[in-house]
Amino acid sequence: MSEFKTPGVFIEEIPKFPPSVAQVETAVPSFIGYTEIALDKENKPLKMVPTKISSLMDYETYFGKANKESIKLQDTVDEGLTLVKPNVKFLMYYSMQMYFANGGGPCYVVSVGDYIGDVINKSDLKLGLEASALQEESTIVVFPDATSLTDQEEFYALYQDAIAQADDLKNKFLIMDTFLGESKSEDEDTGFNTVEFLRNRIGRTMHAAAYFPHLKTVLNYRFNEDLAIDHAGLQPANATGGFFAASVADLNALSLLATAELAGATEEEPADTKMLIDIAKSVIAIVEEVNVTADGKISLVDVQSYLQDLQNEDEDRDVADITGYITTLKNAVDLAQDKKGDAHGLKLEALKTTNSVLYNQIKKVIGELKVVLPPSATMAGVYAKVDGTQGVWKSPANLGLNYVIAPTQKISNKEQESLNVDTNGKSINAIRTFTGKGNLVWGARTFDSEDTEWKYISVRRLFDMVEKSVQNAMQRFVFETNDANTWVKAKAMIENYLNQLWMNGALAGSTPKQAYYVIVGKETTTDQDVLEGRMNIEIGMAAVRPAEFIVLNFSHKLLEA
Structure with missing residues (x-):
């Protein structure tokens, strides 16, 4: 009791709560x-x-944030423009x-x-x-x-x-x-x-x-839009020429057709201008298709000029020029390569203004690739x-x-x-x-x-939580007297904690006695333990377990006569 020396009214707070177990965090x-x-x-x-x-x-x-990956694109036959999944x-x-x-x-x-x-x-x-x-x-x-x-x-x-x-x-x-x-x-x-x-x-x-x-x-990868794009074409990087072999064959067939028509022409029966116009149009269409994906664009100026002159019935135009044009274009197509896509070496931001269609295609494939x-x-x-x-x-x-x-x-x-x-x-x-x-x-x-x-x-994590929580709470009893008074306090503290867990549904059993027990005192701590400064506490818990296998048994119900 405090010693009072001055007359007056004094307030003292008297602790009544027993020691308790503070539950530790379990999922950090x-x-x-x-x-x-x-x-x-x-x-x-x-x-x-x-x-x-x-x-x-x-x-x-x-x-x-996440590391910015470089953008690598690949042209494909079936899917068109695709984004190579970054490593x-x-x-x-x-x-x-x-x-x-x-x-x-x-x-x-x-x-x-x-x-x-x-x-x-x-x-x-x-x-x-x-x-x-x-x-x-x-x-x-x-x-x-x-x-x-x-x-x-x-x-x-x-x-x-x-x-x-x-x-x-x-x-x-x-x-x-x-x-x-x-x-x-x-x-x-x-x-x-x-x-x-x-x-x-x-x-x-x-x-x-x-x-x-x-x-x-559903997450998207983070890409570095400030780096130059690596855009691979349809042709493998280590391949040589001849990638457009089918187009070369088509041009060769048109060349033979034009040669045959010109070979049979005379002054009385000149070459069929309409046929030559159709051949020129087909040649232009084939090369334009190659130019869609080819790394270098092949010039069509000469054959387009030839076509325009024939359509205008220009008598100064030598109709036989078509064979030379086809040969030149055929050789160019034979050497053409498709190792690079249209976006290769460019930055995505630059494409936004220079090629909005390609820009939107790239943004689309980026959005479709998920982490x-x-x-x-x-x-x-x-x-x-x-x-x-x-x-x-x-x-x-x-x-x-x-x-x-x-x-x-x-x-x-x-x-x-x-x-x-x-x-x-x-x-x-x-x-x-x-x-x-x-x-x-x-x-x-x-x-x-x-x-x-x-x-x-x-079950494992429940015991981890209880063990650590009780261990921390028992720190207050270190160096306390190892006698019945301390044992009762420790037992009551742990039992209160376990009882709360049982009420919350963490422990099995219809009564606290079935759910847990705490033993401390002469049953666990011998005189030799006391001499050596040990206080032994035994705690048992009936942890709830998941219903992993639910077996439903069905049978026919026989009707009674």
């Missing part, structure tokens, strides 16, 4: 990869500095777009470098992983750029490093991708497809989950959305995906059997398209489904 990912810039608002470098952001605007402020290596910005579009909230970004050099290094990503360990609040690890590693073995080695960290820290969970977006192609050396390769190289772990296949998104991404960042957003709306104990599955057009590979029920249930317990969660439902996450297992206790993602 660390995105580790390359960014355009890495500067805070004071222009101090943020490379290898875990930086918390809450929106895509925050990301753009500190880390910029995009830096996927962080697109991944952040998918994360926030699918319910993501606050997260950490670890920039391991910029786009200069156009190289993804495993060593950089590993340093970023080590830096992310400093942030205890972060519970999920994602590598958006990992699939851009040139060496597939480095991809798996990076995941092994992340798994080792998660096993050590206990409260981290890795979301893994397959190296490739489809499983049809096999590695030449091992004969493994991308799913088999992942299972072969990554050991079973309860602190990770894998998703397959990659996703076709393909590994699913890990999207799934991180799904985890955050589920945790925020329903709770970490709800499986992040049977949910639609925003900004996703379709998976890169369709998966049937039969194909998913081998993905979901593996003899070694290395389950891979499928993302599938269902008629009338769209694109759904159709799997909820960790990469250790052989361990029945930790088969499901929601």
Whole structure:
């Protein structure tokens, strides 16, 4: 009690609330990869500095946008003008777009470098992983750029490093991708497809989950419109002349026709001017078609002048000139090439005023090419959305995906059997398209489904949350007296927390006794433990589990007489 020396009225606040457990965040990912810039608002470098952001605007402020790719066009026979898909290596910005579009909230970004050099290094990503360990609040690890590693073995080695960290820290969970977006192609050396390769190289772990296949998104690639366009024509770059052989053959046929007509001409029966006019028109049409795509335009001035004179019945015009013109044009067409398109060497902005038709064609094909991404960042957003709306104990599955057009590979029920249930317990969660439902996450297992206790993602992450929350709350009892008074307080605090989880639906059981238990005191802490400064607490929880397989049994109902 305070000692009062001056007469008057004094107020004292008496604490009545018992100690409580503050629940830790469960879905705060660390995105580790390359960014355009890495500067805070004071222009101090943020490379290898875990930086918390809450929106895509925050990301753009500190880390910029996607790398600007060069525009490469290709003329094709069937589809006309097409855009060559860029070999995009830096996927962080697109991944952040998918994360926030699918319910993501606050997260950490670890920039391991910029786009200069156009190289993804495993060593950089590993340093970023080590830096992310400093942030205890972060519970999920994602590598958006990992699939851009040139060496597939480095991809798996990076995941092994992340798994080792998660096993050590206990409260981290890795979301893994397959190296490739489809499983049809096999590695030449091992004969493994991308799913088999992942299972072969990554050991079973309860602190990770894998998703397959990659996703076709609604996002567009970012292109550099200030660079000269690389526009390839129909002719392969290493090919020689003779590309317009069909046109040369047509011109040769017209030449023979004109020669035959002129050879039979006499003063009494001159060559048929009407036929020569038609031949000249056909020659012009053939060469004009070649000029549409040819790199260099072939002049038609002479043959056009010849045609005009015949149509005007100019008697000074020698009708036999047609054969020489055809020969000249035939030789020019034979040497013509179509290795470059009309936009080659030009800038897109310049085409806007000089060739608006071509400009609009290019803008159209750019808009039609969509970004393909590994699913890990999207799934991180799904985890955050589920945790925020329903709770970490709800499986992040049977949910639609925003900004996703379709998976890169369709998966049937039969194909998913081998993905979901593996003899070694290395389950891979499928993302599938269902008629009338769209694109759904159709799997909820960790990469250790052989361990029945930790088969499901929601169970593993629920225990991670409770373990970390209770660990933090117990810090207040460090150096307190190791006696019944402290034991009662600790037990009450933990039981109150678990009871709230049970009421929220995180724990199974119709009564608190069925849902959880907390044992502390003489049952767990011996006299020797007390002498050595240890207080042992045993906590048991009946975690709710997903209904993964729903079996409906039907039978005929027999009518009674």
